[in-house]
Amino acid sequence: MSNNILIVYLISSAFSTYTTYKFMCIFFERNEINRKIEIVSYILYYIFMSLIFIIFNYPILNLITNIIIFFLLTLNYPATLKLRLTATVLIYVILAIVECFAVVAVKLLKLNSLVPHSDLEIISILVSSKIFSYIIVLALANFKMVKNSINVTTFHWISILMIPIGTLVSTIMLISESNENNLLIIINSIIIMFFINIFVFYLYDQLMKTYHDKMEKELLQQQNNAYSKQFELINQSQENIKMLRHDIKNHMTSLQALIKANDNERALNYLKNIYDHGNYSNEYAKSGNSEIDSILNYKINEASKHGIKVNVNLNIPEKLSIQPFDLSVVLGNLIDNSIEATLKLSEDKTINVSIEYERNVLYISISNPYDGKLLYKNSKLKTTHHDKENHGIGLNSVKKSIDKYNGVLDIHYTDKIFYADVLIYNNKEAITIN
Amino acid sequence: MIRIAVCDDDNILCLQLESMLLEISKNISEEIEVETFFSGEELCRFLTEKNYFDILFLDIELIKLNGVEVGKIIREEMNNETTQIVYISAKESYAMDLFQVRPLHFLIKPIQKDVLEEVVNKALKLIVKNNQYFEYKNGITNYIVPFKDIIYFESDGRKVNIILNDEIQNFYGKLSEVEKQLNEQDFILIHKSFLVNYDHVVEYQYEYVKMSNNKVLSISQNNRKIVREKLLHRKQRKKQCQTIF
Numbered sequence: 001m002s003n004n005i006l007i008v009y010l011i012s013s014a015f016s017t018y019t020t021y022k023f024m025c026i027f028f029e030r031n032e033i034n035r036k037i038e039i040v041s042y043i044l045y046y047i048f049m050s051l052i053f054i055i056f057n058y059p060i061l062n063l064i065t066n067i068i069i070f071f072l073l074t075l076n077y078p079a080t081l082k083l084r085l086t087a088t089v090l091i092y093v094i095l096a097i098v099e100c101f102a103v104v105a106v107k108l109l110k111l112n113s114l115v116p117h118s119d120l121e122i123i124s125i126l127v128s129s130k131i132f133s134y135i136i137v138l139a140l141a142n143f144k145m146v147k148n149s150i151n152v153t154t155f156h157w158i159s160i161l162m163i164p165i166g167t168l169v170s171t172i173m174l175i176s177e178s179n180e181n182n183l184l185i186i187i188n189s190i191i192i193m194f195f196i197n198i199f200v201f202y203l204y205d206q207l208m209k210t211y212h213d214k215m216e217k218e219l220l221q222q223q224n225n226a227y228s229k230q231f232e233l234i235n236q237s238q239e240n241i242k243m244l245r246h247d248i249k250n251h252m253t254s255l256q257a258l259i260k261a262n263d264n265e266r267a268l269n270y271l272k273n274i275y276d277h278g279n280y281s282n283e284y285a286k287s288g289n290s291e292i293d294s295i296l297n298y299k300i301n302e303a304s305k306h307g308i309k310v311n312v313n314l315n316i317p318e319k320l321s322i323q324p325f326d327l328s329v330v331l332g333n334l335i336d337n338s339i340e341a342t343l344k345l346s347e348d349k350t351i352n353v354s355i356e357y358e359r360n361v362l363y364i365s366i367s368n369p370y371d372g373k374l375l376y377k378n379s380k381l382k383t384t385h386h387d388k389e390n391h392g393i394g395l396n397s398v399k400k401s402i403d404k405y406n407g408v409l410d411i412h413y414t415d416k417i418f419y420a421d422v423l424i425y426n427n428k429e430a431i432t433i434n
Numbered sequence: 435m436i437r438i439a440v441c442d443d444d445n446i447l448c449l450q451l452e453s454m455l456l457e458i459s460k461n462i463s464e465e466i467e468v469e470t471f472f473s474g475e476e477l478c479r480f481l482t483e484k485n486y487f488d489i490l491f492l493d494i495e496l497i498k499l500n501g502v503e504v505g506k507i508i509r510e511e512m513n514n515e516t517t518q519i520v521y522i523s524a525k526e527s528y529a530m531d532l533f534q535v536r537p538l539h540f541l542i543k544p545i546q547k548d549v550l551e552e553v554v555n556k557a558l559k560l561i562v563k564n565n566q567y568f569e570y571k572n573g574i575t576n577y578i579v580p581f582k583d584i585i586y587f588e589s590d591g592r593k594v595n596i597i598l599n600d601e602i603q604n605f606y607g608k609l610s611e612v613e614k615q616l617n618e619q620d621f622i623l624i625h626k627s628f629l630v631n632y633d634h635v636v637e638y639q640y641e642y643v644k645m646s647n648n649k650v651l652s653i654s655q656n657n658r659k660i661v662r663e664k665l666l667h668r669k670q671r672k673k674q675c676q677t678i679f
Contacts, residue, residue, distance in 0.1 A: 275544075288527020315540060317530040354673070357533055360637040363669045406640035408662050410670075423666045425640055 005122055010050060012126045017046040019130065020073070020091065022137040027087040028077035031403065038076050045069050067092050082157050090201060093164035095133050097194045100171050102129035104178065104187045140201060156207060163200045167193045215397075223328045226298035233284060233297055287314035291324040292331070292355065299335040303351060308342050310335075313354040321426050322362065326401035330364065333398045334420050338368040341418060345369060357426070364422040372415045436464045436561065437486065441471040441504070442493040442522060448472065451491060451522075451545060458551050464558065474499030478507055487517050488561045489554070491541070494523040494532065505535030513599050515634055515646050516564050516582040518557040536636065563620060564633075568596070570605045579603065581620070585645055587612050587629040599647065624653040624661055638665065 021042055030038075052065050070092055074084040102125045171193065174186045251274060258267040285296035292314070300310045320327070331353075338351045354365045395409075402409050407424035440451050448470040459466035469487075471477040474496045481487075490508075494501035501521055508514050518538040521528075526542055538560070539553050564582035571577070579596060588595040589609040596603045613623055623629050628651050630643060637644040640662065642652045653661050 286526050288525070314526075316528075317533050318527050319530055356669075358669075359536060359635055360639065361665060363666070365669075365673060406658075406662075408659075408666060410666055421666060421670055423662060423669070425638065427639070 005126075006054070008123045008126055009053065012130045013050060013053070014046060016095075016130045016133065017042055017049075019134045019137050020045070020070070020095075022134070022141070023091045023094075024073060024077070024087070026137070026141055027083065027091075028074065028079055030077065032078060033076055041073060041076055045073060063096075082154075086157065086161060086204070089161055089164050089168075090197075090204075093168045093197060094136060094194075094201075096168060097171055097190060097197065098133045098136065099125075099129045100175055101187070101190050101194065102132065103175070104183060104190065107178075108183050108187060136198075140198075160200060160204050160207070164197055167197055219325070219329060219332075222298075222332060223295070223325070226294045226328070226332075229298045229301060230290065230294035285312050285314060287316050287355075288318040289314075289316050289320065290318075291320070291327055292316060295328050295331050296335075296353065299332065299339070303335075303339050303342075306339065306343055306349075308339060308349040308351060310351045310353060313352075313356075315356040316362070317357055320357070320362065322405060322424060326404060329401040330398050330422060330424075333394060334364070334366045334422075337395075337420070338366055338418070341370040342368050344371050360426050362422075362424045362426055364424070365419065366421075367417055367419045369416055370413070370418045436466050436488050436558065438466060438468045438489045438491070439471060439477065439487040440468060440491045441474065441477045441496070442491070443472055443497055444493070445470075445472055447493075447522075447543065447545075451550075454545070454547050454550055455554070458547070458554055461551070462555070462558065473497065474501070474504040477504060481508065481512065486514075489518045489520065489538075489557045491520050491522055494521050494525075494528075502529070502531045502535065505532070505537070509535055509646075513646070516561075518560060520553055520557070534636075560633075563617075568616070570594075570596075570607065572605045577603070577605070581631070582633070584631050585634040585647055585649075586631060586651070587621075589627040597647070597649075622661055622664055624651060624657055626654065632668070 048069065049062075049066065052062060056062075067088060071084060071088045074087055079087075106121055106125050106128070171190060174189055178186050251270075255267055255270060258264075258270060284300060285293045287293055296310075296312060300312070303310050335351065335353065342349050342351060348369050351366065351368045354363075356363045399409055402422060402424060405424045405427050407422060410419075410421045410423075412419050412421075438455060440448050440455075442448050442451070452468045452470055455466060455468050469480075471480065475498060477490075477492075478499065492501045492504060496504070501523075505519055505521075508517060508519070515536075519535060521532060521537050521540045522543060522545070523540065524543045528540060532540075538557055541549065541553065564580065566581050567578040568581060568584060569576060569578050579598070583598050585597045585599065587609060588597060590604065592606055593604045594607045594609055594612055596605075609623075609627060609629055613621065613629055616629075620632050621629050622632060624643060630645065630651065634646040635643045636646050638661075640653070640658055642650055644650050
């Protein structure tokens, strides 16, 4: 191998390491990762691949190590195994096809016959393939939905994955059969397969979007239910007040009699009854913030069906800038989790919900007793919901909603009580990440 | 001596609250003095005559000058961030305006004694803290500044500026040493050159804070998450110390 080629190889593969990084950025969330480890891992990847190339330069070995290292690189980011595999295969196939395309195209142009120096061919393959893959990564960066770590059904996932894998195998077979006569056919086939794969990428994006929309729909449905329940509650309390007004004359007469008779204790008792009746219950949220009240009352109602008591403490303004949708996601999911945990207990079924607003910050604190058993996965707390597929709307979406406002979720626990504390800045509008 | 004001147009409630407060005062070491006012105007007039209260129980639905307006006068016109305002109301829903007055708490009529006692205790802790002093040396002279008057510390070369409401004092020193001297719950380092008083921040954002003197200070990239954690921990600690709220 000449020095020229080596130098061009080293420079161009540094560039392609960057392209790989860009590809990973399309698939994975980079908010909560260790940037230093990430950088080191890419440098190691670069050094390792260069060594393999220089020492062995054997295509199949290159292929296998590349795929393995791609997969290892995905471990930098928090994601599901499905997403990791999808990302590895899609990234590898797109990069590989581009390279094959460059090889065949350069052969077709017969550059070597133009210039007697034979390095030109390899150099132009290296340079053109790297630039082309960078252009592709820029174009693909527009697909934002792939990042969502939504749980796709395995069947959908396999269907999506089969296409790039098939393409890879066919491309390798085509290239190995290439000769002077069929170059044009091969190049056309590769182009067609390349576009098919780009469309798969697009379909994957759309699939994620559909899943996401479905989840959102479910949440909206829940919110609607909450609102109608709230409406019912308001009506009920209005009825109570109407009745009280109607009865006021009778009450006055009774009170008058009691006071005349100097029976203070009974008079006070009587007043207390009226007061309690007018308020009709202390167990409902009535902060005047209709978004928070409705979701809380809906959940309180659900909890009471299971014999769980919910204590609420609200110190919040009637109107917040935080989107009702996000409040609903955060409160709904956290209270659902609390209810689920409390259900397993036989006594002391009480959930405490406290929401306070202070100096432009909303603090939410939810605590419940639990049996001391927690489910962990990848050092991340898992909800103990039974149907995990449907509950993609769990802690993950709570975090996502909180992130929009640069807020933070803090989960901590003793062996008896579980706490979820949230801080959200009451911003005018959610700051869009990405 | 803790000076408390009660301001409500319902004089029965004023008397009731006053007697409850005096009863509560038996349980605490500090002596309590309670003054009652039946209108916002009366209270404001009294306050402009250089009178100070540690705690103010203020009715939201006062007739002419309402509770929000009185609160705004105290915070904005009188630049008083340290009187602990506790709003009293028959309603349980509060407008955003009320929160801009940065009240300590809301009490719902009829007032329950145990809740009131918790509020008074919570206020006392803050008052004790606010009456402590920051000490510094310039040359051979010792100076003291009450914590409650310090809006923030600013590092300025080899000096540290103390930003107060109407003046700036300074001394030779390092901000990091000042930070060590103070309780980290009450003063937050938002930037390598700004150490702010929690009580003088009127608005917290992820990227910046707005101070009571209307100055906006940005939180440095490195400190944003730390500041956020501190705010949450502060709240959590408060929660552990209390039972009713």
